[in-house]
Amino acid sequence: MFGLDAFHLARIQFAFTVSFHIIFPAITIGLASFLAVLEGLWLKSRNETYRDLYHFWSKVFAVNFGMGVVSGLVMAYQFGTNWSGFSQFAGSITGPLLTYEVLTAFFLEAGFLGVMLFGWNRVGPGLHFFATCMVALGTIISTFWILASNSWMHTPQGYIIENGIVVPQDWLKIVFNPSFPYRLLHMSTAAFLASAFFVGASAAWHLLKGNDNPAIRKMFSMALWMALIVSPIQAMIGDAHGLNTLEHQPAKIAAIEGHWENPPGEATPLILFGIPDMEQERTKYALEIPYLGSLILTHSLDKQVPALKSFPKEDRPNSTVVFWSFRVMVALGLLMITLGVVSLWLRFKGRLYQSRPFLWFALLMGPSGLLAILAGWFTTEIGRQPWVVYGVQRTIDAVSAHGDLHMSISLLAFILVYSSVFGVGYVYMMRLIKQGPKVGEGHDVNPGGPGQSNTPARPLSAVSHQEGER
Template identity: 65%
Template structure:
């Protein structure tokens, strides 16, 4: 453990736990809104396909939501164990923001989640839809407060420092700090992209395996429309977010672009490939497009952008990590746009559900939403370094006094082992549900001997078992039905 400092291990531990955590809220935020849309479509059209899709995706939502809550609680403890100095100095701002999330979002979700999961047949359809809508709104409110807190740490406003403590002065300026609107829009769109790509990948898998029923086709179609809207929207939001970063976090922006020298008499290129060398303050093996970087960031072919050398070395982030994580995010984003426009062309030629190479492409793109999401957060958080509150409190000064590398290292090992078992099991369960796929439920009734209606489970995760039970029942029903027809 002596080869790695307590600070480095604490940062690795937080990065590990937050990376595990973020994939679950992103899934539940997007799926909650998707579920609300499905139930609204069912209420409007009375088409049982939407209801069956709702009953399938709510199982995956339930697992993701549960794992998101558990992993979020673990993260909070680290503010008291590894980062108590950060809590002491900045807790008067970040503490209330997280409290507002609990009071407004968690209470709303907790109040209606039970009705959403277990209310079929016990409340009216409109009451159930209202509960689903409240859960979806609750997930978005939760995202609002978390992004407000994180954005304030990136672009702090509305505070004063008294006796070394950050004291809130203007809550409006704190909540709606300069980067918050862009980060909130960027994260919300990312969450919808994550969930829509999950839906698309699942449907594409079953199409590739030979299924051609309405449940699978409807899933693919709805998911692809969402990918089209959100991927194109993300390009516009990302561009404006970059301009905001240039204004408020120029060091991060320079690291993202791998830009060392301030371009005073020529345009800045847009680097497609480079190997940033922090020790020698240069890039190796650059491949770029001349002047395009200046055009994107300043809307001028020769616009000046401040280089990394203008900032002291101790104020620079890890350039290679920021440079490449950003390009992973953007590259995958461009593939998402390509996926959606390819789907448009296949729709027009009426080959969307029969083109196996496209289904393979969609299957591969299914998990890319998560990869792009993590790459974006790496860019954001590593790019902020060496500050935990940008320009105000350094990360090293937020570390708890007296915490040792051995202590943090041991807890990190425990986290890795426990997370692998607990969340690995949850992810395996979700993958098993995805492999099973959506099945027809409301098209069969107990009177006709079909696999039965959607039962109200006694335990939250027992709702997940219904997918496998109903699949077996449907297979048995089909077999018996065929035998009866043959006998007749």
């Protein structure tokens, strides 16, 4: 297929499924916490606006949660089908970590999800709020275990190798490996920001359409406060994460910077733009700022950043890709900070809900959080290459022995099925969002039960038939 062999097709297939899947958990993590906050505010203030928003966003959450579960199951199977070498070599560590995620996070979410979605008029308000908090906690615990497994692949420790297989020795070191705290904070914060911009864009769309009510204004305001406060914090977490990566994966940093060699005695410049050429071993058309690379990455004006030519060719990540994916992520982050600052200025001017240029800005920034997450994951995972377990197992040794035709057919099948099934789910979710929250929506919640149209059966049952038909 397109002249690619089975190894590269397997990598593309996993990248495709991960890219599709990661969007749904990111929104799920943020919306679950958002729902917990909304219900807590309603219980404290009895302001009906919070209840209206809760019931509106719980429908979007239900659809998103269902798609996230389905898309995630496929990835787990791929470890055995396409990456059997990795499963055999490191399954003694990644297997238990993913099992812990199921036993803690998934069981917690599954246990309380039904109460959260269908129990509003069937259990007391305190118990329902507890269920919502448990679902939100479950999404965080899931993030914990998934990132513990992924981080170990980047900064492995706490193991020995016996007979060509990884054997765990210290689970505390395995879980709390050097990059794990930074990745956990960075990804969790990214999920909250992605959800905030998703919510803010939804409100901006309704305000532009003239659908102006207290619920719309409230969710727009809450989203912008999140952007204002959390975006700069995310930038600081990213800086700390970069310093950790420089310590443990210097080749990745060199590839991100498009930095090839260090002239003696010269500080490292920051290359703003350019085209890294892996064959010619240089970055073409480089636009540089002297000293800034050393200042950002070493917090000094004289220390040098490791250069790509310091590493063997077979150990270098693809700088052409990660150079630009990193810059896309950073550019989107700067736009997020800008949106938050402008929102504060408009808030004080009393024009937050009336400025149409700003509303368009907020609307266009709707997918920015998700795009930044994808760009960040491309940077992280492609920057780890050619290793699947950094410094321990190469990716080429982890792939299963499939033929080119087999991988081509399965990749095409994935593209067709994912695009159709999840495309329909995405369109359906957008239709729900376009309806917008209604005043008094919480009063219309059907308690369910025998003979009722929304008797609990599946996550999508949280959306009424009438809403699905509109």
